[in-house]
Every structure is written in structure tokens, then in C-alpha cells.
Amino acid sequence: MATIALRNLVKSYGKTDVIHGINLDIADGEFVVFVGPSGCGKSTTLRMIAGLEEVSGGEILIGDQVVNELDPKRRNIAMVFQNYAIYPHMTVRQNIAFGLYTSPLSREQKDARVTEAATMLGLTPLLDRRPAALSGGQRQRVAIGRAMVRDPAAFLFDEPLSNLDAQLRAQMRIEIKRLHQRLGTTIVYVTHDQVEAMTMADRIVVMRDGHILQSGTPTEIYDAPANVFTAQFIGSPSMNLLPAAEVEGRIVAQAGGPLLAGLRPHDLVVGAEEGAFAISGEVTAVEPLGPETLVHFLTEGRTVIATAPARMIPAIGSTVQASAPRGALYLFDAASEKALGRR
Amino acid sequence: MALTEQGAPAGRPDRPHVFWTMRRRQLLWVWGFLAVPVLFYGVIRFYPTGHAFWLSLTDWDLMSDPSFIGLDNYTRLFADPQFGRVFRNTFAYLIMGTPISLILSFIIAYALDRVRFGHTFLRALYFLPFITTASAMAWVWRWFYQPAPIGVINDFLSGFGIPQMAFLNSTTWALPSIMVTAIWAGLGFQIIIFMAGLRAIPTTYYEAARIDGLGEWAILRRITLPLLKPTTVFLVVFSSIGFLRIFDQVYNMTTNDPGGPLGSTKPLVLMIYQTAFSSYQMGYAAAQTVVLFTILLVVSLLQLWILRERT
Numbered sequence: 001m002a003t004i005a006l007r008n009l010v011k012s013y014g015k016t017d018v019i020h021g022i023n024l025d026i027a028d029g030e031f032v033v034f035v036g037p038s039g040c041g042k043s044t045t046l047r048m049i050a051g052l053e054e055v056s057g058g059e060i061l062i063g064d065q066v067v068n069e070l071d072p073k074r075r076n077i078a079m080v081f082q083n084y085a086i087y088p089h090m091t092v093r094q095n096i097a098f099g100l101y102t103s104p105l106s107r108e109q110k111d112a113r114v115t116e117a118a119t120m121l122g123l124t125p126l127l128d129r130r131p132a133a134l135s136g137g138q139r140q141r142v143a144i145g146r147a148m149v150r151d152p153a154a155f156l157f158d159e160p161l162s163n164l165d166a167q168l169r170a171q172m173r174i175e176i177k178r179l180h181q182r183l184g185t186t187i188v189y190v191t192h193d194q195v196e197a198m199t200m201a202d203r204i205v206v207m208r209d210g211h212i213l214q215s216g217t218p219t220e221i222y223d224a225p226a227n228v229f230t231a232q233f234i235g236s237p238s239m240n241l242l243p244a245a246e247v248e249g250r251i252v253a254q255a256g257g258p259l260l261a262g263l264r265p266h267d268l269v270v271g272a273e274e275g276a277f278a279i280s281g282e283v284t285a286v287e288p289l290g291p292e293t294l295v296h297f298l299t300e301g302r303t304v305i306a307t308a309p310a311r312m313i314p315a316i317g318s319t320v321q322a323s324a325p326r327g328a329l330y331l332f333d334a335a336s337e338k339a340l341g342r343r
Numbered sequence: 344m345a346l347t348e349q350g351a352p353a354g355r356p357d358r359p360h361v362f363w364t365m366r367r368r369q370l371l372w373v374w375g376f377l378a379v380p381v382l383f384y385g386v387i388r389f390y391p392t393g394h395a396f397w398l399s400l401t402d403w404d405l406m407s408d409p410s411f412i413g414l415d416n417y418t419r420l421f422a423d424p425q426f427g428r429v430f431r432n433t434f435a436y437l438i439m440g441t442p443i444s445l446i447l448s449f450i451i452a453y454a455l456d457r458v459r460f461g462h463t464f465l466r467a468l469y470f471l472p473f474i475t476t477a478s479a480m481a482w483v484w485r486w487f488y489q490p491a492p493i494g495v496i497n498d499f500l501s502g503f504g505i506p507q508m509a510f511l512n513s514t515t516w517a518l519p520s521i522m523v524t525a526i527w528a529g530l531g532f533q534i535i536i537f538m539a540g541l542r543a544i545p546t547t548y549y550e551a552a553r554i555d556g557l558g559e560w561a562i563l564r565r566i567t568l569p570l571l572k573p574t575t576v577f578l579v580v581f582s583s584i585g586f587l588r589i590f591d592q593v594y595n596m597t598t599n600d601p602g603g604p605l606g607s608t609k610p611l612v613l614m615i616y617q618t619a620f621s622s623y624q625m626g627y628a629a630a631q632t633v634v635l636f637t638i639l640l641v642v643s644l645l646q647l648w649i650l651r652e653r654t
Contacts, residue, residue, distance in 0.1 A: 089572075098555060101561070102556035
């Protein structure tokens, strides 16, 4: 087990910087999720921690050792890849045992480790199968097993669930989370899926264009996004944003206003009796989800998404009014996109 | 008013009978396109192949009609001292040529795969011999092998005071000398195929192995080579067939006495060629062809069986 620290970490390809001097301290046993859109540098950062990419500037510390120039194998980390990277010519048992290839353990100890990992992951009946005979979820479990037997200082996950279907992804999320609770090993997990970030992380690190925009617990990020990007990236459907201005102490929608007013679709309820903020418009689309319905309507030339109770599905073209309670409005500065608090 | 139902009775309406159903139309297209290659292979490939089996049981000499002579051609062949020699030569090409060319091409492909600078140019350079005419290449190599002032190899050797090598005029060295040319000629193709195979292995396999702490050698042995096996099997079979059918290089490098000196370089195909087109003993040549066919078949099947995927 170990802490991981990034100090002014820079990565550049030629003259182009892709990571611009990021700083981060990851506590021992913490589950940290890097989240951001494609190309934000989250995978590159992870690969630098793993030692698969050279560090262009700054330092990476694992424990209290600077590992910049250490080979991947000397860093005592284990990594799980998006495409699993399990070997098709080896059985499940051989694949898991491959994590112990260079280990000085005796044969019996290695076998015991493999058996233990397989039991924990429910792979025991599959040990003598080849990967071709496994489902996607089972393959990913084998990859996790290979990482586990090493008993590493930290696990690195690079979008491990992206190749799985939605149902399996939900199941594997829970499995990985349970595994973390059981093993207590530091985990750095990269994903572009904000749901994965929200559900699994002890701490979320939101990245964009090689910068860390915000880092905090899922609740902190959701309740107090530091900027427009984080506010829109975390939470589904995305937060509605309307240009606004403050007139006599009250927030009013105003095209080209100096403020951006943000309302989460789940706070904005169609047909609610009363609320601090009201907004109305013509319905352009409805998405019934079962327990609730998402209502898209046009206001001031912008589409706003609100929620309606399950059975109340407004007609397309009709005019609806939606309102949100006090405290649900997020304010941002339109120019800097920085958060200005809630009201 | 009484109830009357008008029009046709309810129920399943009769489907109009269509001759050109979707299935038939598709079949017509499929066979329409297949007809050309089927006809081509039938007439140009399979019929002559089958006919050779029949000819091998006759004494056809191009002039008179073939008459059936049973297995006489075969008994004659197996008693022929020249056949023993040719058989040994052919297998010498196979047994030395295939492994040497495969190991060489793998090493080059493996190294080339890591080179970033001038990668395409280098690859083109290695591929060049493959698209060159075999006879032109054979003549250039023949010139390399000449005695000192003319032949570059002997010229180079004499610079170090090493005595002249007879190369193509030596019964010991002629076969290896020709084999070098043949290996060199086929190298480009094998390198390209090996490189394609290497490129097809996902890089995450290597990254995972590096994190697991494997060294270069262990990665090569435990990951690269096993994952490259389908490519290797293909090249083993392909290259073996090539060496068993070697002809161009031998014929062009020993034109004064094809297959010489003293038959020391003569492969089976050259023997067949001479029997057929120098001696005009078509029946006898056909029998030799059947033997070659059998050897190719047995060797290929044996290799596929040895290298089969075990699960």
C-alpha cells in the first residue's frame, strides 16, 4: 500500500504540452477517479504513473520514492486495461499466474495466491478455460485477478468497463468497489463516464485539456462545481445553463447577461406548485423514463431540460412551466466560467 | 335483409406463384460469378492435374499415342540412381532453406518493427528482391560467385588473403550457394508477412507484460512467439512448398549444365523438366510429377498437423 503524489507533472510531445504541471496527492487506500472527456490527459497521466509514458517534467512519487526513472516493474503497481490485455494462448489460471511471473514466491505459494484471487472473483470454475470461452465481464475479472495476485502498492484502472454493455458495467462497478473495500489498496481509476466516477470514487478528479479543474468527493463536486465545465460534466442529464443578470437583487434570464444561471434538470420540476425560480416554454421533446419523464422545452431560444412526474407527459407543442426550489440555482461568471455560489 | 358477404372469402389469400424467388435470384448471381473461376480452375488446373496421374501410367512420348504400361514408370524411377540424388538435393533445399529463411526473416522483421526512422524505406528495400525477376536475380548472383577479378565475393575474400572459393563449380558448395540466392529472393515476402503479424499483436499485451515485470526475452518467448504462431505456420508451409519446388535459381545459375556440377544442385522440378522437355519422356516425367505432388502433400499435412492449435 502506498500514497501517490504528482508534483508539477508535465507531459509534452515535441513542443506540445498535453499535461500542464498538475499537482495531486492521493492518500493511502484512497479510490481516486480521473474523469474528463477524450483527450483531457487522464489516460496519459495514468500511464505516466504506471511508467508506460515518460515524464517530461515534474515528479511522480509512489510512497516517498520518486519513480520518474523507474521501470514499470519496479514501481510495484498493477494495471487493468480497457481491452483486458489477457493472453488468448493461456488459460485463465495461467493468465492470473502471469502476474507472479517474476515473483520469488514458491510454486505452492503462487498456486495459493491464484486460487485465492479466483475464489474472490468467482472464477474458480473457469480456471482451465481459455479467454475465448469467456464473456466480457469474466475476461475483465481475469485481468483484475492478474493484478490482484501481485499484491501491488496501487491498482491502476484504464477505462476498464468501457467495452462492457450497460448492465454488466453496473454490476462490475459494484464488484470493483467491493474489492476496494476488501483489499483497501490505493486505486487510481480513469473513466470518461461520470456515472462511474460518481458511484465509485472516494474522490473525483475532473480533468480538461491537461489541467485538473477540480478534485473532491462526489457530493462536493455535484453540489459545488467549481466551474461551468464540471457543472455540466457531472450529473445526467447535464445542467441547464441560461445567460442571466442580477436586477435589483433578483436573478433574471437575460441574453448576453454577465452571469450564467445553472439549474439541474432534477431540480427543475414541471408543474410544481411553487418554487423560487420559474421558467416556461414550448415543449419540443419528451423522454419518458418510467419513474419520471424528461421534458425538453424552448426558452429564449435555448433548450432546457426539466423533469415531470412519471405519468404526466406533456404534449409536444404545449407550453409548460417548470420551477425549482431555493438553493437549486448555480451561478457562474459568464466570462471566466467560475462558480459564484448558489442561491 | 339477409347477410351477404361480398368479395373473396376471408382467409389466407393465395400468393401469386413467382418463379424467380429471392433465393433463386441470389443463387443465379452466386453461380454466375463462380462459373468463371470454376471453369478456369477446372480446365487449366484440375483437368491437367488429373490427367498427369493417368499419363504417369503410360509411355507417352509426345509423338505416338500413349499406351498403358502400369507402374513401370514408378519402378524405373525408384531404381534410377539420379532420382536418389535429386531427392536428397530437394530435401537439402527444404531442410536448410526453410528454417534459415524463417529465422532470418523473423529477426529482420522483429528489428524492423522497432525502427521508426526510415521504416517504410527500409521495408521497401527488403521487399525489392521479391518483385525482381528470378532469372535476373540469379544471373546477378552468378556474377557475384565468379572468380576473383570479376566476382565480388571472391574479390573481397582475396583482399583478406583467403583462397578462391569455387562456389558454383564445386560439388560441395554449389547447392548452398544457390540456396543463399533462393533464401534472399524469398526473404522480402516473409519479412512483410511477419511484420504484419507482429503489428497485429495489441500493444497493451506488451504493456501489461512490462508492468508484470517481464524482460525482453521473456516477452518474446511467452507472448510474441505464441501469438505469432498462425503467421509462422503459414510461412512454414508456404516456404517449404517454395523450396520443394525450387527451379528458377538452379536453372539460371547453372545454365551450362543445368543442375550441375555433376547433378549436385539438381532438384526434382529440374529433373522433371529435363525428362519432359529434353528427353520427351512424358509418361516418365508425369510419374515424377506425381511423386513431387505426393511429397508436397505429405510435407504440408505433416507441418499443419505438428503445428496445429492444441486446446
